[in-house]
Ligand SMILES: Cc1cc2nc3c(=O)[nH]c(=O)nc-3n(C[C@H](O)[C@H](O)[C@H](O)COP(=O)(O)OP(=O)(O)OC[C@H]3O[C@@H](n4cnc5c(N)ncnc54)[C@H](O)[C@@H]3O)c2cc1C
Ligand code: SF4
Ligand code: FES
């Protein structure tokens with residue numbers, strides 16, 4: 001899907017104009033895709049090609065800076081540019097959840113978000129969950145309760161559950177069913193996914 | 207997906223200046239959940255995208271006077287969770303939480319939700335129908351299970367948005383910005399257009415205009431409201447039919463009522479006859495059923511969507527009874 005485009009002579013925007021745009025964009029924004037701070041969020045026009053942009057984002061706490069064609073999706077950026085392959089490409093259309101990542105605290109489908117639009121944001125992928133060689137309680141619970149069969153949907157399931165549990169630490173089973181309803185499991189491990197998330201919610205500090 | 211130019215406009219004025227006079231060449235991107243799907247499916251191939259989510263005047267919920275101002279680029283999740291929305295216009299929160307899945311609501315904005323393009327499968331598969339500038343409607347004689355029973359023709363799309371019927375019921379208006387700082391306010395019941403008015407578009411927005419905010423009057427004091435949505439499964443689907451209903455009872459009698467339906471017509475459909483049938487009545491099995499029957503008066507189902515007539519009738523009845 002990505003093809004590097006030749007230079008096109010288009011009105012390129014100065015760094016100054018971007019900075020102004022950034023300054024207008026501060027504030028208490030809770031939206032998932034919105035960058036949290038003014039300075040971090042600037043896609044910088046370092047190139048004369050208006051169809052490429054320097055993207056900056058922190059992924060699992062590590063800052064990255066990469067120039068990409070504008071039509072690069074967040075999933076392509078994470079898997080292709082950053083070589084973090086935990087997020088999977090499934091339907092490519094917001095319909096399965098295999099590509100789920102967390103952006104500024106909210107779970108999103110990375111297959112249908114643009115890397116340039118997420119520039120400046122804080123991203124968490126499955127690779128960022130374990131700390132100091134200790135698995136996250138959700139990862140531990142999915143192992144103990146066999147919350148998967150083939151495992152293709154699992155990184156998405158765990159991240160959707162994490163974004164939810166971080167806001168709703170003591171959910172009911174029905175809450176979890178609804179919260180996880182955007183993540184399909186072709187192996188139909190739903191019962192055990194539910195058990196895993198409930199077990200994790202009990203194990204996680206509130 | 208074709209590549210495109212992209213730069214974040216500093217102000218709303220800069221954003222409108224980036225838009226052109228021609229539909230499709232330049233596209234506004236909010237959450238991108240509909241637009242990027244269209245671009246992947248080659249239904250849209252804009253040369254430039256104009257992002258708007260960072261623009262301050264398009265974000266968040268404010269209380270102004272006796273109503274709410276909701277920035278068009280506010281994500282649906284923030285509409286659902288907003289205290290002022292829950293208290294002053296609960297119908298909108300009830301409808302917004304029914305959109306898609308949690309991740310769709312985290313990504314999609316309320317402005318994008320009411321401006322989303324139709325889901326007709328011929329349209330989405332790029333058949334050369336009226337919507338694409340062609341001279342036929344393939345659904346009329348083809349697969350029309352999910353199409354319009356009211357106000358259809360020459361295109362039989364249904365309006366897919368869940369928030370739109372709620373906003374129309376609440377009497378909301380759209381604040382729209384055009385080039386050079388020009389602005390206009392359009393009541394939402396005049397914002398959506400039927401295929402007879404303009405078969406290629408679903409609303410009055412011009413190519414160089416941006417929906418900036420929704421102005422939502424507070425629900426009338428003492429009113430009760432509900433949003434009932436029928437789907438082929440319990441979640442994550444567009445409405446087969448939906449009903450946004452708001453009533454005010456005085457001494458047990460309906461003194462004020464709004465009934466707006468989604469999923470049955472190319473626009474959010476205000477069921478004026480159903481409103482007239484229930485106004486001045488008590489909410490009982492009999493009166494609610496009569497309102498349900500009035501709601502589908504004039505329905506002209508196609509070959510495969512006849513089920514929508516009794517479904518809509520029953521949904522209106524059920525919605526009203528739940529408010530008794
Ligand atoms: C799997 C799936 C399930 C879904 N289920 C539902 C459902 O149950 N109910 C429902 O209501 N919707 C549903 N949707 C649709 C979804 O809610 C919309 O795609 C979303 O709300 C659009 O918002 P957005 O901000 O992502 O819009 P975008 O994709 O950014 O924009 C949508 C369109 O509106 C235009 N636009 C956006 N903002 C503005 C603006 N401020 N001014 C002028 N034009 C603008 C864009 O140019 C584009 O044409 C579903 C979508 C998917 C993919
Ligand atoms: S209903 Fe509308 S979008 Fe669908 S085929 Fe007919 S004209 Fe095209
Ligand atoms: S790959 Fe993104 S939702 Fe399926």
Ligand code: FES
Nearest residue numbers: 149151185186187
């Ligand atoms: S474990 Fe195979 S898809 Fe879920």
